[in-house]
Amino acid sequence: MSVFSQESDSVLDSKSNNEPRTFQQWQQLRRSNPSGMAGYYSTKSQQQLMKDRKVLGSAWYA
Amino acid sequence: MRSHRLLEQLDEARGLFQQANLNEQHEIEAIRTELRLRDLFSSKQIRPSSMAYESIVAVLLMQMTQAGEKLTVPPTIISNPHKYSVPTALPRDLAASVKAGLLLLEDSTYSPALRLHKLVQDTLARVNGTKEEVA
Numbered sequence A: 001m002s003v004f005s006q007e008s009d010s011v012l013d014s015k016s017n018n019e020p021r022t023f024q025q026w027q028q029l030r031r032s033n034p035s036g037m038a039g040y041y042s043t044k045s046q047q048q049l050m051k052d053r054k055v056l057g058s059a060w061y062a
Numbered sequence B: 001m002r003s004h005r006l007l008e009q010l011d012e013a014r015g016l017f018q019q020a021n022l023n024e025q026h027e028i029e030a031i032r033t034e035l036r037l038r039d040l041f042s043s044k045q046i047r048p049s050s051m052a053y054e055s056i057v058a059v060l061l062m063q064m065t066q067a068g069e070k071l072t073v074p075p076t077i078i079s080n081p082h083k084y085s086v087p088t089a090l091p092r093d094l095a096a097s098v099k100a101g102l103l104l105l106e107d108s109t110y111s112p113a114l115r116l117h118k119l120v121q122d123t124l125a126r127v128n129g130t131k132e133e134v135a
Helices: A023-032 A043-061 B003-018 B022-037 B048-067 B075-079 B090-099 B114-127
Strands: B103-106 B109-112
Touching: A023 A043, A023 B022, A043 B022, A043 B114, B003 B048, B022 B048, B022 B114, B048 B090, B048 B109, B048 B114, B090 B103, B090 B109
Parallel strands: none
Antiparallel strands: B103 B109
């Protein structure tokens, strides 16, 4: 049994790591988890956010 | 001194950022992302202070398009921004804005280009749920 919680808003969560998040999903993360290593304002999250924006193009705002 | 107007414009943008409601926060985040996509804010390491700075610049550029304001930055400030309480990254990001075709530069004065106007309008339309194109 894993010692880690199966539910997470983290962008590092392996369950959702392969699927790009939309703008609205990223803003939900900003409100729920702004700081910390997996928080919205972390370097890693911001880098992933930019990747998602590039992958989804204007559909990012859908 | 004309640089006082620059400091006022930065203070206004900072105030609007700090008082932004939820929808305005979304608008600022979207504009900030679109500016990053166009090679502004090139620092690799992201810190809370740099995020606040990026948001203030996003508001500043939004203000320039919506109010038709220009930004005068004397060469002395471009060379030594820290001496004038201007963010040290601002000259670099203004230059990046000119390179991206978002601002026009003439005689130390930056004015909003049509491309910036369109970027802001289209992005806000997307964030607010209408269907205009984003570049």
